[in-house]
Amino acid sequence: MKRSVAIDMDGVLADVESHFFEWYKRDYGVSLTLQDIIGKTEDDAFPEKMVIRKFATTPGFFTTVPVMPGAIEAVKKLMEDFEVYVVSAAMEFPQSLSEKRIWLTEHFPFISWRNIIFCGDKSIISTDFMIDDHIKNLDYFKGKTILFNAFHNVSYHHHTRANNWDEVLALMQESLL
Template sequence: MSINRKLRIAIDMDEVMADTIAEFITLYESRHQTKISLGDMHGKEFREILPPHLSSTLKQYINEKGFFRHLPVMPGSQEVIKALHEKYDVYIASAAMEFKHSLEDKLDWLNEHFPFISWTNIIFCGHKILDADIMIDDRIKNFVTFKGRKLLYTSPHNLLINDFERVNNWDEVAIKLL
């Protein structure tokens, strides 16, 4: 590491900065009058708890224009990421290539909610092959080839995983990194 370089942090978007699950819960309640609670998801993916007659709708909704544009912001993320930005080189690393409108929606979302993050520090990708010192992500698949410090951001689907350093919220990220 160069003596003049700040440590680099790569931060995932979905279920870390943006509350994708809350949006799914709202969608299924409004469009299908189906109530889903976070407790139903303990250790499971969202698709696993959908009633069989709705299983095909998840992919449809995630491919709609605007889905990623209107996600709620995770509580505390804006303030903590702004503070991290002062201390570290912060990069947003999001798998934005899989869904048709994801890339544009995510860029617009970031520009609105995190305007202090430069476009030069946004990495939209498929696989997260990154040169960073710390990664904050909810998906352990992104840690497989990552050599730095791994912080697993708690999400219902990863509650049964105990092999990584965990952060449950942005207050805990601040305690560990600021």
């Protein structure tokens, strides 16, 4: 039986960071880069408080987010050896539920609806591996964890870090040895 892996959406499959920069430039006229926000929390990343929450509750945000570079090919590759589940904390923003489902169908049509989970917190998710950019999701997880690099998690060092999808694949391949 294949081992199971729970893969997060925002910041892992979906490049929300780029999308925030793009919408911020569009709406506030200011170009920010990773250097401007690295090490900050999501709440403090932009000069105006609640920018991220505002964008995340705007219809269309989650249908138009770009795919994280390398994610599609990497997930296809992972599915050869693992039972892949997409596990996204979508419940806080109700409009994101259908948008995220549409986005997955568009970009990851090879993932069955049976393997998609939209939740609030992730505390009752039980898989062998979890790949996520949020410490809060990984800290209480009982399986093996991979922290996907993001501006808000650079100061944490208690989970194995992957800087990109190539590094995720290498770590997961190692686990098969």
